[in-house]
Each structure stands twice: as structure tokens, then as C-alpha cells.
Amino acid sequence: MKQPWPIISLNSVSSTNNYASQLLSENKIVEETVITAYKQEHGRGQQDNIWESGTGKNLTFSLVLFTNFIEAKNQFVLSQAISLAIIDFLRLYKINAKIKWPNDIYVNENKIAGILIENSVMDNTLLHSVIGIGLNVNQGHFAKNISNAISMKTLLSKEFVLQEVLDNLLNCIKNWVDYLKANNYSDLKKEYLDNLYRFGEKNMFSSKAVDFSGTITDVEETGELVILAGDGRKLKFMFKEVQFI
Ligand code: BTN
Numbered sequence: 001m002k003q004p005w006p007i008i009s010l011n012s013v014s015s016t017n018n019y020a021s022q023l024l025s026e027n028k029i030v031e032e033t034v035i036t037a038y039k040q041e042h043g044r045g046q047q048d049n050i051w052e053s054g055t056g057k058n059l060t061f062s063l064v065l066f067t068n069f070i071e072a073k074n075q076f077v078l079s080q081a082i083s084l085a086i087i088d089f090l091r092l093y094k095i096n097a098k099i100k101w102p103n104d105i106y107v108n109e110n111k112i113a114g115i116l117i118e119n120s121v122m123d124n125t126l127l128h129s130v131i132g133i134g135l136n137v138n139q140g141h142f143a144k145n146i147s148n149a150i151s152m153k154t155l156l157s158k159e160f161v162l163q164e165v166l167d168n169l170l171n172c173i174k175n176w177v178d179y180l181k182a183n184n185y186s187d188l189k190k191e192y193l194d195n196l197y198r199f200g201e202k203n204m205f206s207s208k209a210v211d212f213s214g215t216i217t218d219v220e221e222t223g224e225l226v227i228l229a230g231d232g233r234k235l236k237f238m239f240k241e242v243q244f245i
Contacts, residue, residue, distance in 0.1 A: 003167060004174035005034045005063065012039045016062040017116055017132040024120075024128055029064050034170065036061040043134065045114055047240060052146060057139040059166055060132075063173065067119065067126035069181050075119055075126060076223035077185055079103045080192040081176035082131055086113050087195050089172040095155055098197035101216070101225050102239055106197055110150035112136050131173075137165055192219065198244065207235075207242045 013019050016035045023029045040060050043051035053060050070078060083099040090097045090105070090112070097113075100106045105113035116132040136142075136151035138159050153159055179188075193199050199216050205227060206212075214235065218226035224236040235242075 002171075004170050005032050007034045007036060007166075010035065010037045012041065013037045014042045015040055015044050015132075016060060017044060017118060017130050018042075020062040020064050020130045020132075021118065024064065024130070032066060033064050034061055034166075035064070036166065044116060044132070045134075046116055051114060051116075051134050052143060053134055053136070054139045056162075058137045058151070059135040059162060059169065061166070063131040063133070063170075065129045065131065065177065067129045068122075069183060070126045070129075072119075072121045072124050072126060074185070074221060075121075076102075076219075076221060077180060077188060078117055078119070078126075078129060078131070079115065079223065080188055081180050082115055082117065082133070082173060084188075084191055084195060085173040085176040086115070086133070086135070086169070088175070089169045090152075092168055092172075093152060093156065095152065097195075099192065099195050100197040100244070101219065102223055107150055107155060110148050112150050112152070112155075133169075135165070135169065137162060189219065202230075204245045205242050206245050207237060211245060 016037050020035050037060050039055040040053060043053055043060055045051040079102055083103045083105065086105050087097050095107060097105050097107050103115045104111055113133065113135040118130045120127040136149055138153045139151045140153060142149040202213060202215050204211060204213055213230040214227040216225060217228045220226060220236065224238055225242060227235045229235055
């Protein structure tokens with residue numbers, strides 16, 4: 001299968017996102033590139049969390065894109081598109097996943113993939129983006145402190161060839177990146193909401209230690225989550241300001 005981007009395969013690295021950022025800062029990346037690691041010593045998750053992944057078991061990689069086709073104020077489109085690409089990819093394997101706002105990928109109540117996007121901005125547009133993805137593929141057991149992780153192997157009771165999985169995933173991502181490059185986001189929000197975990201369902205949330213019931217009704221262009229609270233108020237939250245309970 002044709003690979004959409006050149007790939008740098010590393011045996012061991014601290015974090016593929018850090019490695020990519022370092023290369024960018026030294027002007028050593030001249031074209032859009034994927035960096036994969038067999039092992040990450042210090043894989044990073046969102047909010048300074050650690051991303052743990054068994055050596056050689058899963059996909060841990062970063063895609064470097066030159067994203068000057070995205071206005072800084074629209075940067076959430078990248079999160080939406082990459083999330084949808086992973087949903088499309090999992091559908092190839094008949095895995096029905098959802099996007100847990102803003103960009104965690106869940107199968108029922110278990111996380112199968114995480115995304116860490118780090119953008120550099122110049123003037124009003126993005127300059128480049130490091131899109132880090134961790135996808136649980138062949139890992140059967142996770143550390144006790146990672147209670148809700150799940151892998152393709154656990155879901156489908158078989159092992160996968162990582163290179164084939166990567167090729168398929170990169171092709172799904174390429175489709176969505178091309179969609180963004182066409183600069184018309186008309187269907188993006190609808191697609192995102194159609195695949196959003198607990199969209200339109202009554203649910204309990206917590207914000208600033210206050211629990212409340214509400215229904216997710218929308219996401220703003222900024223990425224804010226819109227919840228219609230049980231008492232009729234329309235509330236908007238930025239990342240980490242609200243939790244599902
Ligand atoms: C999250 O859900 O918290 C985001 C996890 C992102 C993990 C990936 S693995 C490849 C890339 N390199 C990193 O250090 N992190 C991302």
C-alpha cells in the first residue's frame with residue numbers, strides 16, 4: 001500500500017512528539033513526515049500525563065504537518081479531523097468507536113487511542129503541527145493504574161502486524177488532511193458530533209467540584225463543549241473545565 005508520508009522509524013526515543021519538535025526547531029524536517037517509535041521512554045499524554053505503551057506492542061508515532069492552511073482561530077479542526085480519521089480507521093476493523101470530547105477515542109467506556117497535538121502559530125495561522133497518536137493494538141494487559149485502556153487485540157482476539165495497521169491509519173489520516181487542505185469545513189462539525197461520545201444524551205457532569213445533569217448539544221469553533229444543563233442554562237466549557245461522571 002502506498003504510504004502517504006515518509007517515515008522515520010526509531011527503535012527507542014523519549015517521546016516522538018519531543019523528537020519531532022526538536023527536528024523542527026533545528027530546521028531538519030523539510031517535508032511532512034511521520035516519526036514512529038518501537039519504544040517510548042517518556043511518552044507524553046495530554047495535561048502532562050504519561051502515555052504508557054508496551055514496547056513493540058502498539059502504535060506510538062507523531063505526524064509533522066505544515067499547517068499554514070489552517071487559521072489559528074480554527075485550530076480545533078485539526079483535532080476534529082484526526083479524531084474522525086481514527087474513527088474511520090477503526091471502522092475498517094469493524095470497531096465502533098466514539099470521540100470523547102475533545103479528542104480521546106473510546107470503545108464503550110474504554111480508551112483505545114489518544115491524540116496529543118502541539119501547534120506552532122505564526123501571525124494568524126498555524127505554522128506546523130506535531131500530531132502525536134498512541135493507538136493500543138497488540139497489548140493484552142495494561143498497568144493497574146490505567147484502568148480503562150483497551151486494545152484492538154482485546155476487542156478482536158487477534159494480533160495485528162503493526163506496519164499494516166500504521167499504513168491503514170496513515171491513509172485514513174491523509175484523507176482527512178486533504179479534506180482540511182481543501183479549506184471547506186462544511187461537514188466537519190456534523191461528522192464530529194455524529195461520532196461524539198454521549199452526544200444528545202442526558203448525562204452527569206462535574207465542573208469545579210459541582211455535579212450537574214445536562215446534555216451535550218454542540219461544540220464551538222474554539223472547541224468549547226456546549227452543554228444544556230437540566231435547569232435550562234446553556235453552559236460552555238474549555239478543555240479540562242468539565243468531566244463526565
Ligand atoms: C492522551 O490521550 O493523553 C494523548 C496521548 C498521546 C500519546 C502519543 S504516543 C506518540 C506521541 N508521543 C508522545 O509522547 N505522545 C504522543
